[in-house]
Amino acid sequence: MRVIYSDVLVIGGGLAGLRVAIGARRRGFDPLVLSLVPPKRSHSVAAQGGMQASLGNVIKGEGDNEDVHFEDTVRGSDWGADQSVVRMFVNTAPKAVRELAAWGVPWSRVRRGDREVIINGQKVTLTEKDEAHGLIAQRDFGGTKKWRTCYASDGTGHAMLFAMGDRAIAEGIPVLERTEALSLIHDGKRCFGAVVRDLITGELAACVARATVVATGGAGRLYRVTTNAVINEGIGHALALDTGVAALGNMEAVQFHPTAIVPAGILVTEGCRGDGGLLRDAAGHRFMPDYEPEKKELASRDVVSRRMEEHIKKGHGVQSRFGEHLWLDITLLGRAHIERNLREVKDICRYFLGLDPADKWIPVRPAQHYTMGGVRTDHTGQNPALAGLFAAGESACWDMHGFNRLGGNSVAETVVAGMIVGEFVADWCEGAELEVSTRLVQEFVDRERASLDGLCHGGSEDASVLRIAMQEIMTSKVGIFRDGAELQAAVDGLAELYRRSRNIGVRSNAPGANPELVTAYRTQKMLRLALTVACGALARTESRGAHFRADHPQRNDQAWLKRTLATWPDPLADLPTLNYEPLDIMTMELPPGWRGYGARNQIEHPDTERRQQQVSEIRERLGSAGRFAVQEALMPYEHLLPVSIRGRNERLGEKLP
């Protein structure tokens, strides 16, 4: 048995995983990164439009600060988020963007003087301040009060991931490329690393570490139509679920992005609408103001996606041989703007649609985009049930997005979580000796080997067939509009596929990686995860954020202001076990209310009014003492942050004390 030792085993080489590894290295520990692909090919690279951080350098960002970013994020989450974590996040985001600037990200910069932009379909002249010239620029995004999204043209994720990847190389951090974790090694209380498989040779090994970090991104490939990369199969989520001990939080919270191109499902950035692009129907009519007079195209993603599907259902969709779609019109932005700030969009349109978006409208329809749910952790990134198991980024639920993530908050979360969790992982390593029984490690390796052998000498089921059937069920029955009957049918259908998956057989016995074997073992994991999403959605009889139940259209704070926790304690069970963790309104800085867009019909919790009175009283009493004093009185959070990244953020209108 080959055993590879490190202090910190990071599963996943995207932005979150690399930043955790860098943090651990800077504290004197030895990280080891596992990555299915070369790290710079991770899905972080596909983020286009930008990263939210309240720098407020541009004129339309004037007055922006952590408080505004906090409120936008909590409203976006439909009050599902952990507000302390959101506070930690918004205070660290400006530091994260500035750190990346120092590491070489070519952020687009502010130019002093007049410039012409498109706002609400009209040409407007903005005048940028002299003192802002050369600082990092921000653009508009959905669900935000201020222009807050920092960007490098529309290749933001690429620029960030390359700077981060090169920084990791500079720090000498080893990466096991093309290596996959098959299971977490644990004794029910503590995690000791993972059994891994080399995707070139097919060999198994054990990676043993003081801390294990899941940073594997999203699970979009549970769906047939998704913007996610083909490697986003939710395997990190499944690794935690398969321990039987660690819980996944809010897996039913799945985001659908309004603008994926039809039919390929490839994303075109929210920056298209942020920069002034419009949504149009078959008649060429701009329909969003009819539904959302306040935010129009720039309501949150869950709302815009629902409005689009609603509009198609009313018969306004464009008919095409690939089904119905709507139009995204960015022609009004002009060729110069597109070729400077939306060039990836232009490339995607050219190669996958054969059109020039400066001249023609882009065919779009909502597609699965983001997994709000993830491995449940506390604010340090550690799982409460398995000591030494951490998670960061999209695969984690710590939980800053609740039931809907704002555009620009995902790449921001990856690097912020990497900074914060990296410090807490190092703290953990300082106190955690590595005491693990080699017999336990051997048992886990043997179990995985037996399982792979079983698939190679298995039954008659074809994993690809099961996977396609699963993706079809998820897209048709666990999508944007959900209802009880459809969800029950989804659970039944997935459970049947899961039973059949125990009889998967692999036809090819090619030595080496054997891609068919990879599909086989991943499909079994994905089916458990798909069941977790569907069961959570069936149980949640309310509508919140991206989880919309046509049969329960109201947000129900009275019954459902709580987080779903799913575990799979019995490996022979057909379904996951669901538990719930309440959110305490009485500790919230921003008590539940209307989001400022979307439906306005929630069922109130009795605590809401009481807490609102307390909050109003504190604001009145301390208002003159300034925003920091008010915030501190409402919901102290700074003690939760690692000491090294505490502190206020400098802005043009807000000098450091």
Add this chain to the structure above:
Amino acid sequence: MNAAATRRLRVHILRYNPAEPEKAARFQTYELDEADGMTLFILLSELREKQDPSLQFDFVCRAGVCGSCGMVVNGRPGLACRTLTAELPAEFTLAPLPTFELIGDLSVNTGKWMREMSERLETWVHAKQEEVDLRRHEEKMDPDLADEVYELDRCIECGCCVAACGTAHMRTDFVGAVGLNKVARFSLDPRDERSEADMYELVGNDDGVFGCMSLLACNDLCPKELPLQSQIAYLRRRMAKQGTG
């Protein structure tokens, strides 16, 4: 769709699995019906699902941004995910990118090559001041200069430029257009404090900028249309000046 009959595609794929050295490298022919909007990503996925589960290839983003799927399509290196079959004849060949270590069939180890190149050329910002105060304003940068740096930063390390390079086929240690572009990118970046002399140490030799024979297939084939011709020419002039000055 017009009324034209669906094409039957014949695809010749170069097969070799280093784990099975007893089976010689060979072209294997597959046939399938073309579909609307079919890319090589869709085609190869379908072949693996329905005809040959052992077929090896790499896709990640399938959107032309991650650089995983470089392969030789009818003799030209390019990104398979954004190659539409409609642009190809009904019969065509697929082969792995040359010069990189072969993993199997169409899958090559570009990641290993790129990491070695990055370590050698130290493709990161070398700042005098290691720690910056993250609470304070970022250093200012001229907006046009930021855009110019971004332009060169767009490289996705797909390896097409290396596979297409005459020098890379002869000199295994040649850094390729990808490496030279990185040096150009970091030279341009005011945050990187390395001098011309430092850069000369990295690429002022035949494995660097003087190895380039100006065949410039890199420039013709770069999927991101990076200005490799002008960047290499400019870098060579600067390095020659540094070397003789």
